[in-house]
Amino acid sequence: MRTQVGIIGAGPAGLLLSRLLQLRGIDTVVLENRSREYVEARIRAGILEEHTVRTLVDAGVGDRLQREGLPHDGIHLQHPGVRHHLDFPGLCGRKVWVYGQTEVTKDLIRAQLDGGPPLLFGVSDVSPEDVDGDAPRIRFTDADGTPQALECDVVAGTDGFHGVSRPVVAGAGGRTWERTYPYAWLGILADVAPSADELVYAWHPDGFALLSMRSPTVSRLYLQVDPAEEIGNWSDDRIWDGLATRFALDGWELRTGPVTEKSILPMRSFVSAPMRRGRLFLAGDAAHIVPPTGAKGLNLAVADVTLLAEALARLLHEGQPDLVDSYSDRALARVWRCTHFSWWMTSMLHRSGDDFDAELQLSQLRRVCSSEAAARELAENYTGLPLDR
Known part of the structure; x- marks a missing residue:
């Protein structure tokens, strides 16, 4: 050949x-x-x-x-009691696609x-x-x-x-x-319409959570877990309860549905x-x-x-x-x-489990949500910097 x-x-x-x-x-x-x-x-x-x-x-x-x-014009950043939207086209003139x-x-x-x-x-x-x-x-x-x-x-x-x-x-x-992180993602696919119009990245004392989607009828969601965690320890009800806790926000409700796939992803x-x-x-x-x-x-x-x-x-x-x-x-x-x-x-x-780290993280999140310069830096990187040929 x-x-x-x-x-x-x-x-x-x-x-x-x-x-x-x-x-x-x-x-x-x-x-x-x-x-x-x-x-x-x-x-x-x-x-x-x-x-x-x-x-x-x-x-x-x-x-x-x-x-x-x-097409998505941004993402939501969340910490307890606050969900803030970043407008990518307004910040850097670009968007992303799911x-x-x-x-x-x-x-x-x-x-x-x-x-x-x-x-x-x-x-x-x-x-x-x-x-x-x-x-x-x-x-x-x-x-x-x-x-x-x-x-x-x-x-x-x-x-x-x-x-x-x-x-x-x-x-x-x-x-x-190489850097190995001391946490992993438990990810699920679920036959349920997404609970938000765009991705939600949530910081929570129990750990990170991400609300994403694959279509108007299929949701993709993640929970931070220990890398040594066994998927068998997580029933569907436990997963939905954990997600509901980490995404909790007044006036908003997480939609639930049949879980069709779940796995743990080391990072x-x-x-x-x-x-x-x-x-x-x-x-x-x-x-x-x-x-x-x-x-x-x-x-x-x-x-x-x-x-x-x-x-x-x-x-x-x-x-x-x-x-x-x-x-x-x-x-x-x-x-x-x-x-x-x-x-x-x-x-x-x-x-990370360290309270000092937690306060630094919350300070950084508040900075991104309140500073146009900090938000633009995230938006430019998230949407993709120009390809240098």
Whole structure:
């Protein structure tokens, strides 16, 4: 087998990279070790920045997003007795969209399988080789159990934190940074209309809570819990009671309904640098992870592959290596900005159990809610800073 760019991983990063390269006349093959059904069922993020929406629409995979996505002009910040709305268009001229990562993935897979480049599910034993030269390859076993070798000009590792690509890059040196947070999110999907028009980020003495949504009839909600907590300890009634307590506000009521999915999500920050080794390039969770509080994970992956697609097109069409040589530094500049913002949102909203920390958090929340300058800083970061190409 032969292609120009071999892509490992069929999450949003790998699929979008394939799409962007296809539009530039560059051949790709996407390899995924899971089944299509598994990939399309993974529950992930749901907030899209403006640059993400523009990228998907320009790539021809934004029709359903434009029909079904929910544009939001801001978020609510809450602490006991107070719920304050931040008006993003008024603060920074931008907004965000609610549209689940699962739906983005479905749209990209549908486009890929409808006359797009090859997308191979159920592969195994994936191994990138000879990435330090000009003719790398990816060895793998296809879904029928047949060993294969995919000869490439470039390999893109978009296979997540536990994938095979990052260890290959790390094997040539580099550095990692990591912070594990002392709390986790218990997340649920529920068949009930959202209880608020936009997301509510709530600080409470019992712990953080987030009210989000996936559609006008499906709510997505989160509770801060201990990372060692067992999901079996949380009945539906206990979850709804905890949410009602943390979102309590005079004159407002939390809607409840059937819980269709629940899980516990540990939280950490992780950055690996560089994001390249020879002809192997990392993008998305293969290179960095952020806690979900700042809604940056999917948006960072889209920013990565937008830069990478442009750089690879310049390399493969014009023979110019300048953009691939600067790709890692340019991508990491945004990664660190988003890593800081995600850490800041997480630190401001999650209870540590220390009363001194609690007073600092409340002071920061009051500052954001009362200062236009502080509110604008949050809005600019939340809605997505311009992509530096």
